[in-house]
Amino acid sequence: MSVTIEYIARMANVSKATVSRVINNKAQGVGKETRARVQRLIDEYGYKPNLLARGVATSRTKTIGLVIPDITNPFFPALIKAIEHCASEREYTVVLCNTDSSPEKEKQSISTLIANRVDGIILATVLEEQRCIPYDFAKYNIPCVLIDRRTKGFDYSAGVFVDNEYAFYIAAELLIKHGNRRIAFIAGPSNLSTTQERLAGYCSALKQYALHYDPALVVQGNFQYESGYAAVMRLHGHGIPFTAVLASNDVMAIGALKALRDIGRAVPGEVEVVGFDNIQFSEMVDPPLTTLDQPLYELGSKAAEAMLALIEGRRLDDTNIRMEAKLVVRASTRP
Incomplete structure (x- = not known):
């Protein structure tokens, strides 16, 4: 059964408004015992507010979600460093989600980030097709910038890729x-x-x-x-x-x-x-x-810059940024 705010309110014998005050940690309008009873039920049933249903908040949270498949792969820490550096210069915080290359963990990460009202999501996906993406980002006015990998049929806001x-x-x-x-x-x-x-x-x-x-x-x-x-x-x-x-x-x-x-x-x-x-x-x-x-650092920087432009309503000259890799010859090949 999907637990709703109505269900929690009914079980606690309070109004939905009271449950909402507890969820949003409002100081007024809820007694100490009532607050404890509602919170206990929220914890017991694992209820999470459906922030998607409310639409997106009008004010920014100054947070960017970053979803990557494997934090142990040295490729991704270089991207993370660039994205965090670019975001922090504009006083944005990056919320990192590591999915262990699991489609289910990726879907859960996206769900959690949207529920926590991030301003945008940078995504290195393991999902192959658009139908696997659990949310229509545009519907909730949340820009999504793909990095490194594409997904078939997915109408992303911008993408930064290597050729x-x-x-x-x-x-x-x-x-x-x-x-x-x-x-x-x-x-x-x-x-x-x-x-x-x-x-x-x-x-x-x-x-x-x-x-x-x-x-x-x-x-x-x-x-x-x-x-x-x-x-x-x-x-x-x-x-x-x-x-x-x-x-x-x-x-x-x-x-x-x-x-x-x-x-x-x-x-x-x-x-x-x-x-x-x-x-x-x-x-x-x-x-x-x-x-x-x-160009890992540049790849991450371009993704962060595109995301910040989208969040701030600035027009992107190019929504599909392609970069080139360069051959570095060392001793594992013959001269």
Whole structure:
């Protein structure tokens, strides 16, 4: 049963106005015992006020919701830092929600942020399609800025993205020009737009250089170190030949480096490895990782600037901001 304010009022034998005063912590109009009785029922039934039904408050709360899928992935702390820095300069507070890449946790996070009247939400989603989004942000006058990932059919207010397809084209092209004809690709989760775009870039390079696409060389990972390690071990265990590895992020590429070391294949002499993101650890590993540098701080700053403009009613010149990653060549590929 969905608990309503009417139900709480009936159980406490008070008016809805009294329940509302307790919820909003109004000092006047509610006796001490009545307040305690109402609060006990609210806690007992886990009641949360449906702030959506009231519409959005006319005054700003000076808060921005930020929903990310994985706080442990070094990619996201760099974005968070940029967004918080930009927001704090304008005296806005960022409320961070980590979803652990769970669609249900993402939906709950969005629900909670809207219920707490944030002025806008910056979203790095794990939801694949618009029908999965639990709320129509425009209906409640809450701007939503997508960052890094797109969602099919979702009418977002603005978006800040990297040109993943071009980035992975130039990464694959580098490996092809080094003479590699069997390039393993470690993909991310198949439902994400970033995964689909990066795979498309890899395929475009193969096609451009008249190389056969072999699905056996494409292994799905989850952006975690362990999945990069497992991908190489799977290829090795199945006897699938490869002379290069292109990973969808640096964390998986670093896992691949460890696996190659464990099976006795020299990098870059026998196998070249390229990652994506240019996280700090990418130049600390042995050998230092060739990667694609995403402008992470700028990505976060642009998202925050777009959000603040939308909150303050300023017109955006571009609601789809595309940025380019740049190749950073290190010792995991041959000169």
